Amino acid sequence: MAISSKPTAAEHAAPTATAIDRWEVAVVGAGLSGMYQLLKLRELGFKVHVYEAGSNVGGTWYWNRYPGARFDSESWTYGFSFSDELLKEWTWTEHFAPQPETLRYCNFIADKFDLRRDITFNARVKAAAWDDAADEWELIFENGRRARAHFLITAIGPLSAPTMPTIPGVGDFKGETYHTGLWPHHPVTFAGKRVAVIGTGASGVQTITEIAKTVGHLTVFQRTPNWCAPLRNSKIDAKTMEEIRASYQDIFSRCRDHYGCFIHDADPRNAVDVSDEEREAFFEKTYNTPGFAFWQGNFRDVLIDKRANDMMTDFVIRKIRARVKDQKLADKLIPTNHGFGTRRVPLESGYYEVYNQANVKLVDLRETPIERITEKGIKTSDAEYEFDMIIFATGFDAITGAFDRIDITGRGGQKLKEKWSDGPHTYLGLQIEGFPNMLTLVGPHNAATFCNIPRCIEQNVDWVSDLLKYMRDKGYHRVEAKPDAEATWTQHVHDTAARLLLMTVDSWMTGVNKNVAGRQKRTFVAYAGGAPKYRQKCEEVVAHGYEGFALS
Numbered sequence: 001m002a003i004s005s006k007p008t009a010a011e012h013a014a015p016t017a018t019a020i021d022r023w024e025v026a027v028v029g030a031g032l033s034g035m036y037q038l039l040k041l042r043e044l045g046f047k048v049h050v051y052e053a054g055s056n057v058g059g060t061w062y063w064n065r066y067p068g069a070r071f072d073s074e075s076w077t078y079g080f081s082f083s084d085e086l087l088k089e090w091t092w093t094e095h096f097a098p099q100p101e102t103l104r105y106c107n108f109i110a111d112k113f114d115l116r117r118d119i120t121f122n123a124r125v126k127a128a129a130w131d132d133a134a135d136e137w138e139l140i141f142e143n144g145r146r147a148r149a150h151f152l153i154t155a156i157g158p159l160s161a162p163t164m165p166t167i168p169g170v171g172d173f174k175g176e177t178y179h180t181g182l183w184p185h186h187p188v189t190f191a192g193k194r195v196a197v198i199g200t201g202a203s204g205v206q207t208i209t210e211i212a213k214t215v216g217h218l219t220v221f222q223r224t225p226n227w228c229a230p231l232r233n234s235k236i237d238a239k240t241m242e243e244i245r246a247s248y249q250d251i252f253s254r255c256r257d258h259y260g261c262f263i264h265d266a267d268p269r270n271a272v273d274v275s276d277e278e279r280e281a282f283f284e285k286t287y288n289t290p291g292f293a294f295w296q297g298n299f300r301d302v303l304i305d306k307r308a309n310d311m312m313t314d315f316v317i318r319k320i321r322a323r324v325k326d327q328k329l330a331d332k333l334i335p336t337n338h339g340f341g342t343r344r345v346p347l348e349s350g351y352y353e354v355y356n357q358a359n360v361k362l363v364d365l366r367e368t369p370i371e372r373i374t375e376k377g378i379k380t381s382d383a384e385y386e387f388d389m390i391i392f393a394t395g396f397d398a399i400t401g402a403f404d405r406i407d408i409t410g411r412g413g414q415k416l417k418e419k420w421s422d423g424p425h426t427y428l429g430l431q432i433e434g435f436p437n438m439l440t441l442v443g444p445h446n447a448a449t450f451c452n453i454p455r456c457i458e459q460n461v462d463w464v465s466d467l468l469k470y471m472r473d474k475g476y477h478r479v480e481a482k483p484d485a486e487a488t489w490t491q492h493v494h495d496t497a498a499r500l501l502l503m504t505v506d507s508w509m510t511g512v513n514k515n516v517a518g519r520q521k522r523t524f525v526a527y528a529g530g531a532p533k534y535r536q537k538c539e540e541v542v543a544h545g546y547e548g549f550a551l552s
Helices: 032-043 084-089 099-112 202-211 238-257 276-287 306-323 327-333 453-474 483-498 531-543
Strands: 020-028 048-051 125-131 136-141 146-154 176-179 194-198 217-222 360-364 370-373 377-380 384-386 389-392 407-409 438-440 479-481 549-551
Touching (some): 020 032, 020 136, 032 099, 084 238, 194 377, 238 453, 238 531, 327 360, 453 531
Parallel strands (some): 125 407, 146 438, 176 389, 194 217, 194 389
Antiparallel strands (some): 125 136, 136 146, 370 377, 377 384, 479 549
């Protein structure tokens, strides 16, 4: 089976024989973090270059073109804040922008700041190795290109390594096949077709809801049901957009002080301390508020106290039952192995109502697991299904997966994949002991992995840029996390997560992925201390002369 959105050989830039590109700084990835990092370092006078696997900018918004794709942060909190001109010139058309609009935004940034002249596209990194004698990183690309740089900055994204399910015969199907994370750049039609979707995570929920509007017949194969909450999206008219522009300073200030850089402040009360009437009324209010209000802006104890979480979970169960006509079907859509909010919550616009359609069928894989994929469709333990199209909404090898797919070799020949075999070890989620001069934007153990990402991207990029400028000004050539600093930070990451109910659940946030070998051990790959606490720690490190880093 060939995933049809992968760039063809013709799209790849031809290798430049034995020539080696040389830079002060090489950045891998031209999504939002890579573009902003390029801009910052270029302004500081560094000789910097970006390498991007795709044929254009955008990162996750370049690859994830599946039907219904959109972000679940309010658009006007998601955009960059570093440029007043950018804020004045860009107009958001929806409160939760769809993928095409967000990709246009990425291209607008690239055009406005003339970024493409310092980006090489169709350049997927195959390997990166530290040359200790030269104080340089060497990059080797799949197309044969090579590059060397004094500093290597990864901007590869937390959800950029798509995974296929480990199902026998996965390549045998003769019809159309797509992965949501590698969606083709050409239109895909569903009218009159028999379509299967495997997976009901965030991308699955969005895809299912959208294609159900036009599909001939849709069969959803669900292994693990997810809790979902309403997105409640709406258009932004010209008057509202002007009000937003006038409020940007307050909006970004509010995001800065929020745990995850959203606008939804948690209620200071505990759910277990208020009356039943007060609790129900507050649940109802937040459930009917757009975005992550119900998840991120609920009572302060709902994600740490099981009693409170049970109360919130019971409320959502009642909402699902009210929306799904067949209560036996509703039973299958209601998770039983984790409480609401203990996994990443997909936001939806009519997802549960899809299952009221006569042309939609749910197959519960807990009851009838898939045995294999055939030339004509999918065979479960009790039936064979024929399809015209199979969509794999099977997600990503989150956060560390994109690192694993590059053969990264540090000091003394140490492999990053081996160092992280039992889970990531980092300092501030920005550097790794044994891997000098490599900085990891939105890497594991970084607040940006548990955040309204562009808000934390700006903090990451500004911090890394200041570090490189400091090193240049002071005459330093090498920076590396100290072993004790890395060990202390990694332990802090685990200690901070331990109080959350999410650590009792297998999910990509706890490093578990049933589609990836070796991803069955529960750890924590994000940072649960919150963006303000993370930012404070980063500032303290700088104030103490980059404490925890060996500068030489």
